[in-house]
């Protein structure tokens with residue numbers, strides 16, 4: 001629905017234009033790991049001292065023993081660690097120790113034998129004799145008196161290089177290595193890579209996240225891996241959820257915004273002897289007029305089942321049912337209804353406009369524009385056509401053409417507030433600030449009782465960082481909305497919270513605004529999304545997770561769902577990290593707070 005051409009366009013589009021800004025201020029960029037990205041930025045811009053050798057991914061000892069060891073270890077290959085003792089040890093042939101042999105050996109002898117076997121394993125690895133190397137490491141593991149994580153991690157590296165790679169074995173060995181040393185970066189990265197190959201994405205994300213944090217975000221590859229796995233995971237889950245989810249109508253606000261993007265039309269005249277279906281259709285249209293959407297949906301379905309006696313009526317009914325299907329993201333079903341509707345009554349321009357949205361949704365703007373042309377042929381003076389064509393052009397960033405089309409729509413009917421607002425926004429987007437402000441001021445004057453011009457003008461002011469002016473506009477919009485008899489649009493309330501946050505870093509006030517918005521409209525996605533980000537900023541991870549979950553439930557389209565799930569999984573991986581590495585939690589929390 002993201003690219004639909006309807007008034008939701010206004011809500012969404014204009015919201016987006018602010019949300020670019022919103023995301024910049026709150027933590028990170030949209031679908032890219034918010035928290036991690038933010039922390040990464042902070043950590044890398046303020047880290048003390050050079051960490052040039054980190055790319056080599058040194059083993060565990062490095063961490064504990066500090067810098068002295070580094071020079072020696074730098075001789076090590078980039079893949080395997082600890083190739084000492086020196087090559088001379090490799091010369092001697094190592095016996096194949098039996099359990100009895102091992103039982104007879106002293107601890108010292110066993111340690112020496114293990115080190116020697118490992119050295120041979122490393123040498124074999126360097127020669128790409130991976131099966132041989134595996135055998136040496138296996139023997140080293142058997143003979144060593146004290147389990148060494150590096151034996152397992154190195155053997156895992158061999159399993160990776162077998163043809164085909166044995167990812168399960170890699171995971172098993174890295175499990176062992178990490179049980180012995182949970183800060184072992186190479187083992188973490190190896191396991192993560194194997195888990196990703198096995199499509200065990202949640203676990204892969206857990207490991208990559210831990211690796212990125214343990215590495216203090218110095219390693220770009222780790223951050224990129226987190227991002228890549230997050231995207232795969234969120235996309236996969238979104239598809240699953242989306243396919244199994246029951247289709248339902250979006251929130252009241254969304255639905256009413258959609259229908260509100262079309263000028264009201266008189267009810268169709270019923271035939272002289274209306275059938276029962278004809279009468280039900282009329283009731284459906286009346287329910288629609290009263291903004292009783294659920295009822296209108298039931299009635300229009302009933303009417304079609306009962307049978308409508310005249311073609312224009314049938315076309316109206318199919319137009320309405322198709323619209324509901326479209327809103328429920330049943331795009332194919334919507335298309336079918338719209339096509340039938342146009343067959344019965346090609347002069348119904350509204351259906352042409354709506355089927356244009358279907359084509360946009362299906363990624364075919366050329367077809368969409370043909371529909372607008374067709375609609376104009378039937379009624380060149382229908383202002384809806386130009387408004388919606390403007391919306392499509394707006395989405396395609398064709399702001400000059402969009403502005404022209406909004407203007408044309410306004411010329412035909414200047415009572416429709418959204419064509420004024422969208423004109424102002426299009427002017428703003430094409431960089432003409434003065435014109436945009438003038439359009440807004442004219443619109444404010446022409447629609448003193450509408451909250452929308454106040455709200456969207458406020459967003460523009462917010463974008464300009466004119467905070468007091470923005471808050472004043474939002475306050476006025478809230479006042480108008482509160483006085484209405486129809487359900488309140490809480491968007492200005494959310495915007496006010498955002499403005500207070502950006503202006504004074506007043507998180508508490510921002511939260512209060514969003515919470516109030518949610519009390520009034522529990523389905524307000526903007527409030528949920530903003531609250532989630534604010535909670536994350538304060539390290540209230542549990543609240544943030546709850547909000548991301550709610551955001552996922554409210555998400556209408558697959559991309560929106562992917563977006564919410566991305567946040568959810570990114571946060572969840574960090575929670576898991578904090579549980580597994582409690583000693584790092586304080587540090588992470590501190591970094592998060594300083595973002």
Ligand SMILES: *[C@@H]1O[C@H](CO)[C@@H](O)[C@H](O)[C@H]1NC(C)=O
Nearest residue numbers: 094095096097098135136139
């Ligand atoms: C060592 O012994 C094991 C089992 O007894 C056997 O599978 C392996 O091939 C032997 N390796 C060498 C190098 O003799």
Ligand SMILES: *[C@@H]1O[C@H](CO)[C@@H](O)[C@H](O)[C@H]1NC(C)=O
Nearest residue numbers: 369389393401402404405408
């Ligand atoms: C509207 O947009 C179309 C492009 O689709 C453009 O050709 C036309 O000139 C614009 N203006 C009007 C008034 O239709």
